[in-house]
Amino acid sequence: MLQPFGPNIWIVDGSDVAVAGFRYPTRAAVIRLSAGGLFIWSPVHLTDKLRTELDALGTVRHIVAPNSLHHLFLHEWKQAFPNARLYAPPRLQKTRPDLAFDAELDDESGTEWSGEIESVVMHGNLITAEVVFFHKASGTALFTDLLQQIPAGHITGWRRLVAKLDLMVEPEPSVPRKFRIAFTNRGAARNSLKRILDWPVEKVLMAHGAPVERDGLAFINRSFKWLKP
Template sequence: MLKEFGHNIWTADGSEVVAMMGFHYPTRMAVIRLSDKDLFVWSPISLTESLRVEIDALGEVRYLVAPNSLHHLFIADWKRAYPDARVYAAPGLREKRKDIAFDNDLGDAPVTEWCGEIEQVVVEGNAITSEVVFFHRKSGTVIFTDLIQQLPTAWFSGWRAVVAKLDLMVGPEPSVPRKFRMAFTNRRVARASLERILAWPAEKVLMAHGTPIIKGGQAFLRRAFGWLIA
């Protein structure tokens, strides 16, 4: 189930789908092995026994990360499976999931334990969610959650297929869905966050819902956010 995406970074696609506003989405997570062999788990998917065996073979799960207020469904299950892991919440999630004892909140500054290996920026100014975007230096990978998406053209049917096309969710390459573009109520703040992301030497771009970009990451990001840069 785990697929190597780069140096010390793996992905896993879930067999389940999650629903949001009547639309169903596939799931994906990422695992980063830090220099001390501890594991940083981003946007955990449903934890199966086979996935747990593969995860445990990589190292020890220490950090469970919910990167925005929409990606949190399986965090509690992972915490029960790995009680010593620390759980990190994106802005707004602590209030939404009061049933989870979060250890810390994610901000613009990297947590001490992964500082120097993983950078992060909170993309603010969006009415839907404040998303924390990460950059894994060793693999040159920028990790988005929902701000960039691309689903297969046949994923939706009927009226949902029409809406998905209008929303730019099924284009020729991953892009920012129209609903997220419209939800940026403070573009000045969002543009400042994007400038920090574009300063990263990105080669690859990974997202929760979409075909990963495996080369030319910086050029891709400038295309995806051209509407905001302008």
């Protein structure tokens, strides 16, 4: 069920996905652009109910995979909305040659949403090149896997210990340890982070974790304090 998150932005929580025995909650965001088209960030499983709600909002024009790990539901969305443009982050097109992407995201992506949504590729990470977005009207930054918080009840036994060591069950969402280690080019990452910190962020959305609804810029600063020189 779509939940309003600010002016012309909604969120919807999808079903859990299992990766190596870990259960991850999923979340998508829907942004209605000024021209009326819908921008879909990090698609979750497309149910009939969700499709009905989307049809009531507008026409799906842009389907965005924000990093190379979030591609599980792209095929069903493209089948449901064949006229929508499908966007890949860096590295994903090689992983999913079965999908006909219309464009690869970069720091200058999206002329059709420029002025409403900005983007920065978080460079320097071996695991994934994540594209971070900023929706101006709502003051919302959208992270995918670089910030996470897994509910404690989702993980038990030895996997809970692994999650704790990976900083995935902290009191507030944080950058998992594996992603911190994977930032082998810290200079490139810092340059990307500097651009993100220039945004007037009020709120932060994540694919896996409770949304931050106030003092978003301070939260991002805390979360990436370890990256700063």
